[in-house]
Amino acid sequence: MKYFTVFLFSIITSFVFAQNDSLVTIKGTVINNETKLPLSNVNVINATRVIGTSTSGSGTFEIATKLNDTLLFSYIGYETVKVKVTNDWIKNNPTKIYLTEKAYVLDEVIVRQYELTGYVEVDTELIPVAADGYRYSISGLNAGYEAGDKSPGAVSRVIGSIFNPADLLYNVFGKRPAEMKKLKEMKKDDTVRNLLATKFDRETLAALLEIDKDDIPQILENCNYSEYFIQTANDLQIMDAISLCYEEYKILKKNK
Template structure:
């Protein structure tokens, strides 16, 4: 009988822990500055496993759905980003305090070169450069390929992708299916989308996809996006572009 009771409690404990890991719960936390110990408002918290996010209030408080061992990515302009794991203690206590350290930012010299305008529209319109980038529309594909003055070889790349499906897209996407399936989930969460729309550093995109951010320009180039787009797009545009490229890859693969 004694062994049965021990076995029963062992099974009950195991099922309880399993339920915690599988079933999302609402956890909360307070984010403060490591240097000032003051609340950090507007910090972005993303659950990388569930691909949902939230922001801290003016008091540094947040709530988020998470399961045991989920990974949370915390970021805010001017602070070093932080990755934390949801632990048993956190779930048990329902809340925790997280400290962010401020970045030491060195401002670089900015050189402003004015356009020498004449005041005549016909002349000035030719002096100001215009990014004539667009995307070719291809029958059977949801999106086309970008072209224009910054991507003069795009048309040849398009034909290469159509007539030779085993192109450079396979080199990346063929090994990243699991990570890239997160893209649809990322687009559904407004907090994640708003965060990405306000960022240009590629850090959050890289964390969400599980890649190095230095790989992103290479991926975009293989998808025939121009250097101008890669350099100026925000993180949400980059994410959408990678998503479109992945969908094209799946169609070409078929």
């Protein structure tokens, strides 16, 4: 009888854990914090599972989650909200999420940055042109490294990466295996990709990768992307650039 009781307890325990470990669908409504009206087409991303959806015309959403998953609520012109999935939320569906509009401060606008003469031949010499990102090919890799310009400093950075790239990139990717694995999942989900294509603040991308926002420029610099690209690319382009660099790192590490 004693052994039967232990056996039965084990079965019940396993069943409970299996239930807790399974995905559950939670519901909610996203609301404007000021007007208290529902917001449609808000991006709802499960950053832990890298799956996404958007709110309906009435502001409602449903998404698959597990306990302690992190959800991101992102909408153009509003502050991004990060929320943890709790037991209360799972048991007491649905819930309300409030988004607050961003307050924008406009910088001073300089109308005449350059003293132009009116002569095209002269004025074209006065206006600086942003340098294109020059990429140097490396044998054995699908793509090369972007130096950003043709200056000696840019070339030397690329040469340094060619001679010892795996060691250089280990500090970027070697310590973040879990975060880098999420890149593949992020690239598969159209909701995530469409959201990142509209973002330039790196906040959503950093939250999805579970890294600090300030680490992203450092990663791209170590991958020899130009400052111009780092400053101007949208979050989807940044994600694809990091993913490409990571694939190159794995090749270099394997062949070292």
